[in-house]
Structures are given as structure tokens and as C-alpha cells.
Amino acid sequence: MTFRLDQLPKKKYVLPGNAACAGCGMMIGLRVLGMALGEEVVLIVPASCSSVVQGLAPKSSIAMPVLNVPFASAAAVATGISEAFKALGVRGHAVVWAGDGSTVDIGFAAVSGAAERNSDVIYVMYDNEAYMNTGIQRSGSTPKYAWTSTTPVGKREQKKDVALMLAVQGAPYVATANIAYPQDFYRKLKRAAEIPGFKFIHLYAPCPPGWRFDPAKTVEVARLAVETGVWILWEYDRGAFRLNPPSTIYRDRAKRRPLADYIKIQGRFAHLSDEEVRFIEEEVEAKWQRIAKFLE
Amino acid sequence: MLPLASPALASAGVTGTWRIYKPVVELEKCVDCGVCWQFCPDSVIEWERGRKIQIDYTYCKGCGICAEVCPVKVIKMVPENNT
Numbered sequence: 421m422t423f424r425l426d427q428l429p430k431k432k433y434v435l436p437g438n439a440a441c442a443g444c445g446m447m448i449g450l451r452v453l454g455m456a457l458g459e460e461v462v463l464i465v466p467a468s469c470s471s472v473v474q475g476l477a478p479k480s481s482i483a484m485p486v487l488n489v490p491f492a493s494a495a496a497v498a499t500g501i502s503e504a505f506k507a508l509g510v511r512g513h514a515v516v517w518a519g520d521g522s523t524v525d526i527g528f529a530a531v532s533g534a535a536e537r538n539s540d541v542i543y544v545m546y547d548n549e550a551y552m553n554t555g556i557q558r559s560g561s562t563p564k565y566a567w568t569s570t571t572p573v574g575k576r577e578q579k580k581d582v583a584l585m586l587a588v589q590g591a592p593y594v595a596t597a598n599i600a601y602p603q604d605f606y607r608k609l610k611r612a613a614e615i616p617g618f619k620f621i622h623l624y625a626p627c628p629p630g631w632r633f634d635p636a637k638t639v640e641v642a643r644l645a646v647e648t649g650v651w652i653l654w655e656y657d658r659g660a661f662r663l664n665p666p667s668t669i670y671r672d673r674a675k676r677r678p679l680a681d682y683i684k685i686q687g688r689f690a691h692l693s694d695e696e697v698r699f700i701e702e703e704v705e706a707k708w709q710r711i712a713k714f715l716e
Numbered sequence: 717m718l719p720l721a722s723p724a725l726a727s728a729g730v731t732g733t734w735r736i737y738k739p740v741v742e743l744e745k746c747v748d749c750g751v752c753w754q755f756c757p758d759s760v761i762e763w764e765r766g767r768k769i770q771i772d773y774t775y776c777k778g779c780g781i782c783a784e785v786c787p788v789k790v791i792k793m794v795p796e797n798n799t
Contacts (some may be wrong), residue, residue: 425750426765436760436775437726442734443779447757477719479727602754628779636780636793639755 423603431483433458438481440473443635445625445642446546447473448599450482450517453544456609458484461515461542462501466494466527468519469553470546492527494518495534495543502540513542513613520547520561524580531582531620535591538617542609545582545620548627556630564703565696567632567688574691578703583622584710587656592617595655595664598624600642604653604664615658624651632687641685649676649704652711661714671712673705726775731758735778737793743768745790752782752791 433454440447446469453461463486465471474482489497494516501514523531523545534541550568551557558568558575561582565574587594593615597605605623612619626642628635645651646667653667663671670676679701683689692700721727746768753763760772761782771782783791 425754428754430764432759434757434759435723435725435727436758436772437728437731438758439728440757442757442777443781444757448755451757451759474727475721476727477721479724480721481723481727483723634780636784638757638779638781639785 423606428455429458431458433483435481435483438473439476440469440481441627441629441635443628443638444469444473445599445627445638446470446519446548448602448638449544449546449597449605449623449625452599452602452605453515453517453609454482454484456606457513457515457542457613460512460613461485462487462512464489464494464498464501464514464516464518466516466518466522467491467553468517468522469548470517470519472553491522492530494522494527495530495539495541498541498543499534499537499539506540514540516541516543518543518545519551519553520545520549521551521559524560524582528582532586532589535586535589535618535620538592540616540618542612542619542621544609544623546623546625548625548630549579550627550630552627552630563700565689565692565700567691568630581707583620584714586618586620587661587714591620591656592658593619593656594622595620595657596622596624596651596653598642598646598651598653599626600639600646601653601666608655611655611657630688632690633685637685641682644677644682644685646670647677648679648682649673649708650679650682652708654711656714663711663715671708673708679704730774731777732774735773735776735796737778737780738773738796739771739776739778739780739782739791740794741769741771742790742792745788747788749787751785751787755781755785757781
């Protein structure tokens, strides 16, 4: 598939004057979703930053049909919508646009259930690594050592790798994406739309107020996550597991940028000692080893 | 009555007032690549190939992502009170 910027739709699927913070990473991803599938989706949004952004009735800032649903129900509601589409013969996609809290913590049973039923749903989890909307509380997706308002000395536990969990569970299509690589995310959304069954995309979306960095650096932080190897772009397409560029070259540890480049730019990691940074570096390597086993 | 909202501009008001720094483009040096248009989180950059870009200052929040991602660095962030 060719991806040419000037041939993407010019329609504004995210309207100006919305309530998102300046430099919001999630909004960059939401615009790509609109460009890829905007005319044929129904968005299902559980409580999250995006429900605040588009839910300021009587005006909405998203030019796509949106259904606001309770926290844990998003995947179940999407199942119902996709079944209704089938029964009524409507051509469309039920797309869940959920944050990390509602996916890995509160709604995980529903997500896993939808994957088990193999419901015809595209589930996009935008991962800003904490409950940003309510005031930066830690979630299951917050990385180890990160500061949040409920982990003032840094989180003690590991980050859940929910995409890998669903791939192991046997969902037909699972992928990771990053807002700094919109063409990769766009291709994955288009691919997901072609496959019947449960599709899951884990989208990395930095949050300037929550991660404590300058809003101008959103794309740079996202890109550094890939270049330092913290975020791995991969795709599991009906049994075939592969890395996607540019992550392919970072399998070689020597090609990755030093982890400190990624850590130093974010205030949430400001309290880390050099020893802890080295520890994270080892964890990143361990994650790559885990992925490498799937690639064999 | 169903509590339905419809898509509209300015659902959170005139967000241009949030701005501390204003992105100013040197259009004669702009290479018309569209990267800032791709990454602007608020869709306030208008772009059509051949016609370069235009920023909607009524709603631009001044985050500065466009200036960061510009490959030729022709977008400058200027403090608001100087313009």
C-alpha cells in the first residue's frame, strides 16, 4: 500500500477548538484513525481523555459517530454493534478507542472476552501510561520507576504487555503502533479493517502534562521510544509474527540509542539513579529477547 | 430527547487564547512537505500540495509540535506579546 501525505483525506476528523491539552499525543493518533477509516467507523469510547475531548455536549470535536460507554464495557458494546451491523447488512467497523486504564485494568475481562468470541471489532488502545484524565494515577500500563500522583517515588511493578497477551490468546490480528510513525499506524488500521475477527492495536501516545515534558516534544519522545528500543513495533498477522520498520534494525542492541536520551527528556523519570537506568536498559533487552522467541 | 452532541468547531471555546508562543512560518523557505499538517494534534494547519500551509490562529494552542517536526526548521515559536 502506498502512503502519500498529499493523498490523505483533508477532511478534519478532529475539529479545532477541542478540549485536548496542547501537544496531545492521543489526538495525533485519532486524526490518523479518521484519515484511515473515518467514513466507515463507529467509535466506542469508554471513560478516558478522549471522552472529555469529544463529550462537551452540545458540541463534539470528533467528526465521526461516537458512543460513550461505561469504563469496563467498551469491548462488549463493540461486539453488540458489530453484530447489529451484520444483522442489518451495514458496511462499517466497530472501533473501540480506549485508553490504557480501561483496557489493561478495568476492562480487561471484556477485552479478553471479545477476543475469545472473536468478535468483529477493531480495538485501539492508546497508551499514555497512566490515568491521565483524572490526574495521572498509575495504571497497569505505567512503566516501572515512573512517577505518577499515586506512585510518588516511582512505580514498583512492571508494565503489562497487553498486546503480547492477546497475541498469545490467539486474536487474528495484533499490532503495536506509535504516533511518531503515522504511516505505519495507518497501514495497520487498513490491514485490521480487512481481517474478520478481533483486531487489537496498541498505540503509544505520549502525554506532555502526565509525563512532564514540553508539549512541543510529543513526537520526539515517541520517536525516541522506538529508537532506544523501549517501544517495539511489531505485528502478528494470523499466525505470522514480524517486526516492522524502523524497529527491525533495533533488534541489534548496538544500533539502539542510549536509553538516557529517552529518560532524561521526561520529568516522570527525573528521580532515577544511573543504576536504575541501567536496570531499565536490561529490562528493555529482556523484552526484546521475549519478542525474538516469537520471531523464530 | 436523546443527549446527542454534533460535531462543531470550538467545543471548548476559542483555544487560541491558550497560546504563549505563536508558530510563525517563513513561507518562502517552506518545502511544502506536509509533515506539520500530519502531526498537528488540533487540525489547525491547512495544507494542499502546491499551496503550502496556513495556520488557523483562532484555535492554534501553540504546542510547538509543528516547529519541532519541520524538516527544514522554518517554523519559529515567537512569544505572543511581541507580535
